[in-house]
Amino acid sequence: MPDALSDLWASLSPASQDAIVLVLLLLPTLIVGAIVVAGYRPFPLVRALLWRFRWTNLLFIVLIAVSVGIGVGLIAQERGLRHGTARAAEKFDLIVAAPGSEITMLMAAVYLQPSDVPLLSGEVYGEIANHDHVSLAAPIAYGDSYGQSPVIGTTADFVTHLSGDLAVGQMFASRTEAVIGARVPLQLGATFTAAHGVGAAAEHDAHGDYAYTVVGRMQLSGTPWDRAILVPVEAVWDVHGLALGHAPERIDQLGPPFDADFFPGTPAVLVRADELWANYALRSEFSRADTMAFFPGAVLARLHSLMGDVREVMSVMAIVTQVLVTAGVLAGLVILTRLFARRLALLRALGAPRRFVFAVVWSYAAILIGLGAVAGLAVGVAATAVISRIVTARTDILVRAAMSWPELHLVAGFVSLTVLIALTPALIASTRPVVTDLRA
Amino acid sequence: MGLPLTISDLKISGDRGRIILHVDRLSIAPGEAVGVRGPSGAGKSTLLFAVAGLLPIAGGTVRWGEVELSALSDAERAAFRRQRIGMVFQDYLLFEELTPLANAGLAGAYSKRARRKPITSRAAGMLEKLGIGLDGARSVASFSGGERQRVAVARALATDPDIVLADEPTASLDREAADRLVDDLVRLAREGGKTLISVSHDPAVHARMDRMIEVVDGGLRETVTGDA
Numbered sequence: 047m048p049d050a051l052s053d054l055w056a057s058l059s060p061a062s063q064d065a066i067v068l069v070l071l072l073l074p075t076l077i078v079g080a081i082v083v084a085g086y087r088p089f090p091l092v093r094a095l096l097w098r099f100r101w102t103n104l105l106f107i108v109l110i111a112v113s114v115g116i117g118v119g120l121i122a123q124e125r126g127l128r129h130g131t132a133r134a135a136e137k138f139d140l141i142v143a144a145p146g147s148e149i150t151m152l153m154a155a156v157y158l159q160p161s162d163v164p165l166l167s168g169e170v171y172g173e174i175a176n177h178d179h180v181s182l183a184a185p186i187a188y189g190d191s192y193g194q195s196p197v198i199g200t201t202a203d204f205v206t207h208l209s210g211d212l213a214v215g216q217m218f219a220s221r222t223e224a225v226i227g228a229r230v231p232l233q234l235g236a237t238f239t240a241a242h243g244v245g246a247a248a249e250h251d252a253h254g255d256y257a258y259t260v261v262g263r264m265q266l267s268g269t270p271w272d273r274a275i276l277v278p279v280e281a282v283w284d285v286h287g288l289a290l291g292h293a294p295e296r297i298d299q300l301g302p303p304f305d306a307d308f309f310p311g312t313p314a315v316l317v318r319a320d321e322l323w324a325n326y327a328l329r330s331e332f333s334r335a336d337t338m339a340f341f342p343g344a345v346l347a348r349l350h351s352l353m354g355d356v357r358e359v360m361s362v363m364a365i366v367t368q369v370l371v372t373a374g375v376l377a378g379l380v381i382l383t384r385l386f387a388r389r390l391a392l393l394r395a396l397g398a399p400r401r402f403v404f405a406v407v408w409s410y411a412a413i414l415i416g417l418g419a420v421a422g423l424a425v426g427v428a429a430t431a432v433i434s435r436i437v438t439a440r441t442d443i444l445v446r447a448a449m450s451w452p453e454l455h456l457v458a459g460f461v462s463l464t465v466l467i468a469l470t471p472a473l474i475a476s477t478r479p480v481v482t483d484l485r486a
Numbered sequence: 487m488g489l490p491l492t493i494s495d496l497k498i499s500g501d502r503g504r505i506i507l508h509v510d511r512l513s514i515a516p517g518e519a520v521g522v523r524g525p526s527g528a529g530k531s532t533l534l535f536a537v538a539g540l541l542p543i544a545g546g547t548v549r550w551g552e553v554e555l556s557a558l559s560d561a562e563r564a565a566f567r568r569q570r571i572g573m574v575f576q577d578y579l580l581f582e583e584l585t586p587l588a589n590a591g592l593a594g595a596y597s598k599r600a601r602r603k604p605i606t607s608r609a610a611g612m613l614e615k616l617g618i619g620l621d622g623a624r625s626v627a628s629f630s631g632g633e634r635q636r637v638a639v640a641r642a643l644a645t646d647p648d649i650v651l652a653d654e655p656t657a658s659l660d661r662e663a664a665d666r667l668v669d670d671l672v673r674l675a676r677e678g679g680k681t682l683i684s685v686s687h688d689p690a691v692h693a694r695m696d697r698m699i700e701v702v703d704g705g706l707r708e709t710v711t712g713d714a
C-alpha cells in the first residue's frame with residue numbers, strides 16, 4: 047500500500063504535489079477553525095472587536111506581515127539568486143585553466159571577478175584547440191578594465207557563443223575594435239583606453255594611448271557579461287607588449303588557429319565539446335599536473351548544495367522568528383483581550399457557553415494572523431523586488447525572484463502553527479472570572 | 487411564565503474566604519417584581535449574581551422552580567441563563583459597533599440553530615415596542631443612554647426568559663429617560679409574566695415593584711412591601 051501511494055504521488059505533476067502540500071499545511075487551520083466555531087456565529091462579534099480596536103489590530107497585522115514578509119523575501123531571494131547564478135553559468139560548459147582553485151577560476155571566468163592566476167601556455171592551448179571533440183576553444187584573457195567594465199580578450203567565436211547575433215553593430219575585425227555587453231555605458235563608435243587592472247587598483251596610464259573603438263553590442267543576457275567589453279585576445283597581448291599569437295607573417299590575423307611559439311598565454315580557456323559525453327572525456331583528459339578542467343555548473347551545484355543546507359537553516363530560522371513575533375503578538379493579544387474582557391464577561395453572564403467566548407477570541411486572533419500572513423506575502427513580494435534590483439545592480443547577475451510554492455508553503459505552515467498557538471490566549475480569555483470582569 | 491425563586495441558607499464568600507452575603511431565607515413568587523435596595527457595598531449585586539448562577543456558592547441552595555441552580559455545573563448554569571434568564575446592567579454593556587438588532591439578538595450567535603430565528607424576530611419586536619427604529623446599518627454608538635438601555639432591555643427579553651435580572655438599570659440615565667425605562671421594563675416583564683428582580687437605588691424603580699427587600703451588611707434585613 048505505501049508503494050501504491052508513493053507511486054501515485056510520483057505520478058502527480060509537481061504543481062499538483064505542491065498544491066497538495068499547501069492544502070495539507072493549511073489543514074490544521076481549517077480543522078481547528080471548523081471545530082472551534084462549530085454551531086456558533088462568532089463573526090459579527092469578531093468584526094465588532096476588529097473594528098473597535100482597529101489601530102491596535104492594524105499594528106499587530108503589520109508586525110506579523112513584516113516578519114512573514116522578511117522570511118518569504120529571504121527564501122524567494124535565495125532561490126532567485128541561485129537561478130540567476132546558474133543561468134549566468136549556462137554558457138560555460140567546461141573551463142580549462144592552470145591548476146588552482148576551481149572556485150577562484152569560476153568567479154573569474156564566469157562571473158568576471160578577476161584574480162591573479164598562472165597562465166596556460168600555447169602548447170596546452172593548441173592541444174585543447176586541436177582536440178578531436180572540441181568545437182570551440184576560446185581564450186578568456188582578463189585583467190584590464192574600462193570604468194566598471196572588465197576588458198576581456200577572446201575570439202569572435204566566443205562572442206557569438208555568448209550572444210548569438212549581436213544586438214547592434216558588428217564583430218570586432220581588428221585589434222583596436224571592441225564589442226560591448228548590453229549594459230556597458232558606451233555608444234557605438236565611442237573610443238576608450240583600457241586601464242591595467244580592475245577597480246581602485248587599476249593603472250589608468252599603463253596602456254598609453256592604445257584606444258579601442260566600439261563596433262558592436264551584444265544581446266542582454268542577465269549575466270555579469272552584460273557589463274563586459276570584449277576585444278580580440280591579440281589586442282590584450284598587444285597592449286601588454288607581448289607576442290600576438292601568430293607568426294610575424296600573419297601578424298594581423300585575429301582568432302584561431304594560434305601559433306604556439308607566439309602564444310603568450312591565457313588565464314582560462316572556455317571549451318565546448320561537439321558531444322555531451324565528450325565534455326566528460328575532455329575534463330578527465332585535462333585534469334592533470336599542468337592543467338585543471340572543471341564544469342562551472344558542477345562547481346556551482348556544489349556551492350548551491352552547500353547553500354542548500356544554509357537555506358534549510360534559513361527557512362527554519364525564518365519560521366522560528368515569525369513564530370516568535372507571533373508569540374509576542376499573541377502575548378499582546380492576551381493583554382488586548384483584557385480590554386474587551388468586560389464584553390466577554392457579558393457574553394458569559396448572558397449565558398454564552400465558554401466555548402463561544404473561546405471561538406470569538408480564537409477567530410479574532412486567527413483573522414489577525416491570516417490578514418498578517420496575506421499582507422506578509424505582499425511585503426515579501428515587494429521586498430523581493432527591491433532586493434532583486436539591488437543584487438542585480440551590484441552583481442550584474444539578473445535575479446528574478448518571484449513568489450512560488452516554497453513561500454506559500456512557508457506561510458501556510460506559519461499560519462497553521464500560529465493559529466494553534468492562538469488557542470492559548472483564547473483559553474485564557476474564556477476562563478477569566480466572569481463577575482470580576484463584569485464589575486471592572 | 488415566570489419561575490419562583492427559593493433561597494435557603496445561601497452563603498457567598500469573598501476573595502479571602504470571608505462570607506460576604508448570607509441569605510437565610512428568600513422566596514419570590516412567579517411573575518413577581520421585586521426590588522433590592524441597600525447601601526453601596528452591602529451585597530445587592532452579589533445577591534443578583536448569585537441568583538444568576540454567576541458566583542460560586544459557599545453553602546445553601548438557590549432554586550428556580552424545579553431547578554436547583556446551586557447544584558449545577560458551570561456549563562449547566564450557563565445553559566440555564568441562556569434559556570431562562572435575561573439580564574440588564576447599569577452601563578448597558580452593548581457592542582457599540584453593532585446595530586440595535588444585532589445587539590438585541592446577540593443570543594442568536596451562540597444559541598442552537600432552531601432558536602436563532604425566533605430570537606431575532608423577538609428582538610425586532612421588542613425594539614419596536616421600546617420605540618427603537620430598525621433603520622438599517624446604524625450602530626448603537628450614536629445612541630443616547632436611554633436608547634442604549636432600551637436596546638439592552640430588548641436583548642434581555644429577546645430569548646423570552648422566565649426571569650429578568652436588572653442591576654441598577656436606571657443609574658446611568660437622566661430622570662426622564664430613567665422613568666421611561668423603568669416603565670418599559672416593568673410593563674414588558676409583567677406582560678410576559680416574568681419574574682423580575684431589580685437592584686436599584688432609584689425610588690422610581692422601587693415604586694413600581696410589588697415588593698422590596700433590603701440588603702444590609704451582607705444579609706437581608708427585612709422584607710417590606712410597596713414603596714420605600
